[in-house]
Amino acid sequence: MSAAPKRSALPGFGLSMGLTLTWLSLLILIPLAGLFVKTADLSLSQFLDTVTSNRTLHALRISFGLAFAAAVVNLVAGLIIVWALVRYRFPGRRLFDAIVDIPFALPTAVAGIALTTLFAQNGWLGAPLASLGIKVAFTPLGIFLAMVFIGIPFVVRTVQPVLIDLDVEIEEAAACLGASRWQTITRVIIPSLTPAILTGFALAFARAVGEYGSVIFIAGNLPNVSEIAPLLIVIRLSEFRYADATAIAVVMLVFSFLIIFLLNRLQRWAQTRALAVS
Amino acid sequence: MTITIINSPVTVERAQSVARQDLHTEPWLVRGIIIGVAVMFLTVFVVLPLILVFSEALSKGVGFYLAALADSEALSAIWLTLITAVISVSLNLVFGVAAAWAVAKFEFRGKTLLVTLIDLPFSVSPVISGLVFVLLFGAQGFFGPWLMSHGINILFAVPAIVLATTFVTFPFVARELIPLMQEQGSQEEEAAISLGASGWRTFVVVTLPNIKWGLLYGVLLCNARAMGEFGAVSVVSGHIRGETNTMPLLVEILYNEYQLVASFAIASLLALLALLTLIAKTILEGQIEEGQLPRDD
Numbered sequence: 001m002s003a004a005p006k007r008s009a010l011p012g013f014g015l016s017m018g019l020t021l022t023w024l025s026l027l028i029l030i031p032l033a034g035l036f037v038k039t040a041d042l043s044l045s046q047f048l049d050t051v052t053s054n055r056t057l058h059a060l061r062i063s064f065g066l067a068f069a070a071a072v073v074n075l076v077a078g079l080i081i082v083w084a085l086v087r088y089r090f091p092g093r094r095l096f097d098a099i100v101d102i103p104f105a106l107p108t109a110v111a112g113i114a115l116t117t118l119f120a121q122n123g124w125l126g127a128p129l130a131s132l133g134i135k136v137a138f139t140p141l142g143i144f145l146a147m148v149f150i151g152i153p154f155v156v157r158t159v160q161p162v163l164i165d166l167d168v169e170i171e172e173a174a175a176c177l178g179a180s181r182w183q184t185i186t187r188v189i190i191p192s193l194t195p196a197i198l199t200g201f202a203l204a205f206a207r208a209v210g211e212y213g214s215v216i217f218i219a220g221n222l223p224n225v226s227e228i229a230p231l232l233i234v235i236r237l238s239e240f241r242y243a244d245a246t247a248i249a250v251v252m253l254v255f256s257f258l259i260i261f262l263l264n265r266l267q268r269w270a271q272t273r274a275l276a277v278s
Numbered sequence: 279m280t281i282t283i284i285n286s287p288v289t290v291e292r293a294q295s296v297a298r299q300d301l302h303t304e305p306w307l308v309r310g311i312i313i314g315v316a317v318m319f320l321t322v323f324v325v326l327p328l329i330l331v332f333s334e335a336l337s338k339g340v341g342f343y344l345a346a347l348a349d350s351e352a353l354s355a356i357w358l359t360l361i362t363a364v365i366s367v368s369l370n371l372v373f374g375v376a377a378a379w380a381v382a383k384f385e386f387r388g389k390t391l392l393v394t395l396i397d398l399p400f401s402v403s404p405v406i407s408g409l410v411f412v413l414l415f416g417a418q419g420f421f422g423p424w425l426m427s428h429g430i431n432i433l434f435a436v437p438a439i440v441l442a443t444t445f446v447t448f449p450f451v452a453r454e455l456i457p458l459m460q461e462q463g464s465q466e467e468e469a470a471i472s473l474g475a476s477g478w479r480t481f482v483v484v485t486l487p488n489i490k491w492g493l494l495y496g497v498l499l500c501n502a503r504a505m506g507e508f509g510a511v512s513v514v515s516g517h518i519r520g521e522t523n524t525m526p527l528l529v530e531i532l533y534n535e536y537q538l539v540a541s542f543a544i545a546s547l548l549a550l551l552a553l554l555t556l557i558a559k560t561i562l563e564g565q566i567e568e569g570q571l572p573r574d575d
Contacts, residue, residue: 009468011477013384019376020392023369027445028398031410034420038413077319084316088309096317098560102324105499105552107506108404109526110545113533114327117334124326149323181304203400210403212509213526217533230405234513237409242418249406256401 035253038246050247055223056232060251063229066140067208070147074204075197077148078155085156086163104153108213115146116217138220143228146215147208154207155200162196163189194270202263206256331549334542346543354520355528355544358436362511362524363504366444370500374451375493379481381452382459383467393456399448407445408513411438434516439524442510447500454496455489458566462488491565498562502555506548 039047050056084090085097103111119126119136129136136142166189174184212230220226229252236245303309336343346352377396381389399407413419415432425432432438466488470480486493508526515522523531525544532541 009471010383010464010480011471012379012481016376016380017384017386020373020380023373023376024392024395027441028395028448031414031445032398032402034413035406035410037420077315080312081316081319084313087303088313090313090317092317096320098556099320099324099328101556101559102328102552105502105506105555106328107508107526107529107545107548107552109508109529110331110506110548110552111327113529113541113545114331117538118327118330124330125322145323149327152320152323206401210401210406212403212405212512217530230403230509233403233405233409237412237513240418242413242416245409246413249403249409252403253406256403260401 032253035246035249038243039250041243042247046243047247050244051251055227056229056248058224059227059229059232059248060255062140062143062227063209063252064255066144067147067205067211070144070151070208071201071205073148074151074155075201078152078159078200078204079193079197081152082156082159082163086160100156101153103150108150108211109217111149111214112146112217115149115214116142119145119218137218138226140226142218142220143215143226146218147211150211150214151204151208154204155197158200158203159193159196162193166192191270192274194274195267198263198267198270202260202267205263206260209252209256328549328553331542331545334538335546337542338539342539343543343546346540347547349540351520351523351528352540352544355523355525356547358439358523359505359525361436362440362443363501365440366447366504367497367501369444370447370451371493371497373448374455374496377452378455378459378489379485381456382462383464396452397449399445404446404507404509405513408442408510410445411441411514433514434518434522436522438514439511439522442514443504443507446507446510447504450500450503451493451496454492454499458489458492459485491562495559495562495566498555498558502552505551 042050081096081100085093085100116137117123119129119142121127121130121135121137123137126136134141136145170188171184174188175181179187210230212228212234215228216231219228219231221231229248233245233248233252236242236248304312377392380386381393412433414421415425415438416422417426419433422433432441466484467480470484471477475483505524506526507524508530511524512527512530515524515527517523517527517531519531525548529541529545529548532538532544
């Protein structure tokens with residue numbers, strides 16, 4: 001990384017690079033490395049015991065499983081939203097376009113108490129749902145809905161610019177060659193959107209896995225039922241079981257990175273394929 | 279080639295039927311359903327929670343609302359939130375500009391790795407972002423004993439809150455500036471240098487005007503996240519009342535104590551901040567596009 005730049009006429013490489021690397025190391029890399037060093041306090045069997053204890057496994061399954069389900073919903077809903085926003089004209093379109101970013105901008109604690117009040121049994125949406133026999137707040141369903149909420153912007157915002165730039169002539173060509181509208185969408189449009197869709201999916205998933213603020217209020221936080229992994233880390237910390245907290249954090253980080261890495265590979269594969277199609 | 283296609287009777291029929299409908303849209307019923315689903319989804323998940331925050335905050339009248347905000351704990355939380363945001367946004371502003379200059383203006387090995395590392399905090403759970411600082415500065419942490427023997431408080435005090443916030447908001451400015459500066463290239467800067475301008479002067483006179491809207495955009499997003507961060511700050515704050523509670527933490531405390539109106543009152547300020555950020559963002563996006571137009575042509 002410290003290799004000299006290829007003959008640039010501009011000054012400031014040393015200064016800007018030095019500043020960047022120093023800052024990055026001090027604030028991000030060294031603290032994160034500390035996490036892995038700290039797990040070394042545990043012997044391998046202790047580490048495995050912590051990580052494979054029922055409560056930990058359950059929390060990890062809740063966080064990763066529900067985050068995956070929420071990201072899938074975000075993918076489908078995101079595509080519908082982005083299609084409506086880009087391809088159709090309807091009253092309030094610009095307003096709805098702007099509010100897609102709200103889950104990104106609204107502090108998570110605010111989202112958390114708002115969603116909980118909304119879906120509580122006497123809430124605006126919770127009451128009608130309760131009369132149908134569906135309990136949302138303080139159940140895994142509540143966690144799932146909070147994760148759907150925070151994931152909304154990702155698929156929309158990654159797919160939107162690609163869909164806007166997509167050449168309409170390609171669609172016309174497909175239609176002229178006899179493709180039905182459905183065939184045009186599934187064989188021509190979707191393949192060119194796939195890399196962006198996968199990026200949005202990965203971002204929404206990563207965000208939901210680690211999400212804390214908007215989830216803990218609506219979760220109920222019952223061990224082995226509705227306890228997410230980040231909350232278990234906080235609980236272990238408050239019990240001063242630092243090594244246990246760290247072990248859970250390391251597993252979460254490694255899993256998240258693996259999944260993001262896999263999705264990146266998948267995305268690159270889709271990109272080359274999309275290029276081949278067009 | 280067109281002639282041969284049209285000569286085939288099947289294709290003629292097909293071409294005519296295609297020509298009758300619009301080539302690139304769906305039947306009105308499908309359109310209606312898609313718009314309906316999109317609007318419903320956004321209304322349930324985004325509009326309703328937002329309206330609810332303000333309606334709960336004002337449910338006991340404006341007097342009660344203002345009293346909740348003027349409470350001394352609320353004021354100290356607002357103050358701490360502002361200070362934290364100012365410090366971490368300034369730090370990330372300097373870093374973001376330096377990183378963007380290095381990445382956008384020069385070629386070097388490991389650039390992709392560097393950009394990935396800068397984005398790293400986005401894929402780390404906020405709770406883990408707080409945890410790493412507990413491990414460094416806590417009583418059982420690497421530097422904890424030394425800090426304690428010298429009477430320096432970092433954890434459960436303002437420094438750790440600032441550090442955790444800076445960690446979480448680390449990528450915002452850099453990731454706005456890098457693509458913008460890459461797209462702009464460096465011909466203008468090279469011209470200024472070859473005409474004898476110093477590096478600093480080139481940056482201030484040539485680069486800064488080109489990136490000002492993108493920079494402001496990054497700062498805005500960074501600030502919104504800094505003021506609203508909950509998970510990371512919650513882990514390192516220690517929740518000392520009137521001292522280490524930021525606004526989002528106070529929202530949680532009041533909510534758990536069933537002081538719902540007060541909790542939603544603080545929350546409404548944060549929601550207002552989010553709304554203002556989005557409005558400013560929409561305006562800035564227009565400015566950035568306008569600034570780039572002559573380049574695109």
